[in-house]
Amino acid sequence: MTAKIPILKMGDYLLISIQVDMHDQLALDLQEDLTEQIVRHSAKGVLIDISALEIVDSFIGRTLSHIASVARILDAKVIVVGMQPAVAITLVELGLSLDGIATALNVEKGMAWLQRNVNEGLRVEAERDDDRDAAAETGD
């Protein structure tokens, strides 16, 4: 199997849509690829669409959580969208609650979340600048 899961760049975000059954090597490849791509494009957000994924095992679950942790260290926010009920139940039964990964019901909501959160970060920075200016002014 040489097939890889495509990673699409869209503005500051990377989009990944998993349309095939995940097997272990594929998951590891994805993890490696994604880290590379985040660094290359200095992406601010990653959206992983798993709505077509019907079967997960503990390895895939753990890899997802790894991907999220690695992305966080690289300063990108990760959101997993479109998880099927059966997949959610399986992950819970396996004891993997994917703590620290944001989730959304579909790509649309996931994208909105990314925009909101990434922009919020920028806004906070902008506000801080304003604060500093204001402080400088009052200081004068």
Next chain:
Amino acid sequence: MTVTVLAELLQQNETALLDRWIAVQRAAGIDPNRLDDRSITDNARDLLHALVRAISEGGDDIEHPQWRPVKQLLERLSHVHSQQGFPPTETATFVLSLKEPLFRLIQKSDGNTIELLWACTRLFDQLGLFTMQAYMASREQVIREQQESMLELSTPVVQLWKGVLAVPLIGSLDSNRTQVVMEALLQKIVDTESDIAIIDITGVPTVDTMVAQHLLKTITAAKLMGAKCIISGIRPQIAATIVHLGVELGDVVTKASLADAFQLALRELNVRLVANRLGA
């Protein structure tokens, strides 16, 4: 040996036996509203025919393949009886009432009467038991079906607002039911693309560790799918129990009443309800 004699006896006196059998069944007081004369006659004739053939070909072992038609007939009859709400006695009476006319017949015949009677009794007792078994099986099936439909009925997932679902849980929760609730809720979340699900447990009398565990699992699963859960209607005793049991609810949001939970849900969705002031 006795079996062949019995088969011959039945074959020769079929008509007389049938008449007498029907008379006995009537005398046994089967409600004429439930079973009219024609169906009594039809059932009796069919069974007697099948019986004669089974005894002459398959002997007195009702496990023999030749007895299958008789069994099928009895099974069908028991099924119909249980569906129509016949009492079990009437169902059993149908088969057992053939004993009397048959015994009279045996008495009149010559030969080893006792042997014949014994063979006969054994056979009909077996048939009677088989009938009851079939009757019970049908009954149990009805009960099972009702249980299943109740399980489905008892777990409605309702939409309160665009993006807000509610599950009013009523009655005691067991693992089976919680499982059904969990699946129904998660599926509905996908179908309606709801962001918030309110689990209302006002109607739940007790919560034990298992139930709490299941609820937490449901909430985690919903969270994985991107929806948020709010638990509402926890009664004082249940709150005490949960704390006493040491169940960690973690960061699960709880509200006192469904109304509070709904309000919170609307706030999360950035919806504001404004009262319509008529005078203004």
